[in-house]
Amino acid sequence: MASLSLSNLNKIYDNNVQAVFDFNLDVKDGELIVLVGPSGCGKSTTLRMVAGLEDITSGQLIIDGKDVTQMPAKDRDIAMVFQNYALYAHMTVYENMAFSLTLRKEDPNVIHEKVLAAAEILGLTDQLNKKPRQLSGGQRQRVAMGRAIVRKPKVFLFDEPLSNLDAKLRGATRREILLLHKRLGATMLYVTHDQTEALTLADRIVCMSMGYVQQIGTPLELYDTPANVFVASFIGLPPMNMFDGVVEGGQITCQGFAYPLSESERELLREHEGKAVILGVRPENVVPDDEGYLEMDVTLNENLGQNTLVHGNVGGHRTTAKVRDWCSYRKGDRVRFSFNRVHFFDKETTNAIR
Numbered sequence: 001m002a003s004l005s006l007s008n009l010n011k012i013y014d015n016n017v018q019a020v021f022d023f024n025l026d027v028k029d030g031e032l033i034v035l036v037g038p039s040g041c042g043k044s045t046t047l048r049m050v051a052g053l054e055d056i057t058s059g060q061l062i063i064d065g066k067d068v069t070q071m072p073a074k075d076r077d078i079a080m081v082f083q084n085y086a087l088y089a090h091m092t093v094y095e096n097m098a099f100s101l102t103l104r105k106e107d108p109n110v111i112h113e114k115v116l117a118a119a120e121i122l123g124l125t126d127q128l129n130k131k132p133r134q135l136s137g138g139q140r141q142r143v144a145m146g147r148a149i150v151r152k153p154k155v156f157l158f159d160e161p162l163s164n165l166d167a168k169l170r171g172a173t174r175r176e177i178l179l180l181h182k183r184l185g186a187t188m189l190y191v192t193h194d195q196t197e198a199l200t201l202a203d204r205i206v207c208m209s210m211g212y213v214q215q216i217g218t219p220l221e222l223y224d225t226p227a228n229v230f231v232a233s234f235i236g237l238p239p240m241n242m243f244d245g246v247v248e249g250g251q252i253t254c255q256g257f258a259y260p261l262s263e264s265e266r267e268l269l270r271e272h273e274g275k276a277v278i279l280g281v282r283p284e285n286v287v288p289d290d291e292g293y294l295e296m297d298v299t300l301n302e303n304l305g306q307n308t309l310v311h312g313n314v315g316g317h318r319t320t321a322k323v324r325d326w327c328s329y330r331k332g333d334r335v336r337f338s339f340n341r342v343h344f345f346d347k348e349t350t351n352a353i354r
């Protein structure tokens with residue numbers, strides 16, 4: 001296993017599209033890093049530069065203390081697991097998993113041991129003689145992981161490995177990857193557009209937008225202290241409510257309500273007096289309160305068992321509350337809420353005000 005260092009990585013494709021801008025990240029030995037962001041934000045390009053499948057336009061890539069920026073993919077000792085599995089259809093599970101070792105002309109006894117060990121870890125022992133088409137999507141994904149494991153690579157790269165699986169299997173396979181990571185203690189870089197995968201899997205998340213890193217931190221850091229409006233909106237489901245407002249006289253005046261600032265919040269926003277800000281409130285921080293300053297016209301009451309999502313309008317702005325109760329509001333009800341936790345963002349820069 002190995003540490004990784006990505007310094008000032010840039011990628012400009014032949015058609016002059018710059019896909020990645022000045023990417024910086026140090027990955028510790030054994031860390032699971034998830035690159036997350038919407039489609040087209042540059043995640044796969046970054047991963048493919050690490051794999052050696054794309055040239056690095058500028059910057060430096062170090063794996064295990066060695067500069068590999070110019071090194072061909074095959075020499076980097078990296079294993080990549082793709083969303084389409086890329087298994088050989090005519091080979092058995094065993095042969096698929098043994099393939100790279102056979103190519104390297106390893107001792108057949110050693111190969112046999114490694115394949116059996118990987119199959120055991122992945123629960124594939126009974127499937128070794130089957131062909132990929134006889135397996136479920138989840139099992140195929142495990143074979144693809146098995147192929148990576150037998151090589152004992154320095155780094156595992158995953159490119160949206162779960163996106164071809166149905167929702168239930170995705171959850172199960174995600175948990176398997178997490179257990180696998182713990183068991184192997186492997187350094188992993190994992191790309192997904194799914195914020196739930198990022199929150200549940202990552203030691204640290206790298207959140208990207210339009211080729212730029214927006215924030216790097218633990219799942220809790222990104223959830224609790226998002227660096228800007230993009231991260232705040234992208235991480236968390238349902239997304240954070242965002243209200244445009246103006247700081248004036250100890251409150252933030254928004255369309256339809258005014259948020260009263262506490263003493264410490266006034267202090268924090270002192271330099272923003274008279275200026276436009278964005279008030280961000282996660283749905284679980286919108287709490288029913290008969291004396292509350294926010295009045296919502298309910299449009300939809302969604303019971304999820306433990307919680308209820310209450311959707312509605314506040315001053316013409318769509319708002320969602322996640323209430324820890326079974327609620328039975330009806331369309332047209334007017335319900336009062338207040339906030340028990342808020343985030344402030346500068347309207348102009350969209351950066352968090354801290």
Ligand code: ADP
Binds near residue numbers: 015017019
């Ligand atoms: P993501 O993985 O986040 O969906 P990508 O890294 O695949 O994003 O793509 C980032 C940007 O680079 C996109 O604008 C995409 O159209 C562009 N891009 C990706 N691959 C190529 C390529 N081979 N040639 C030109 N542009 C590309």
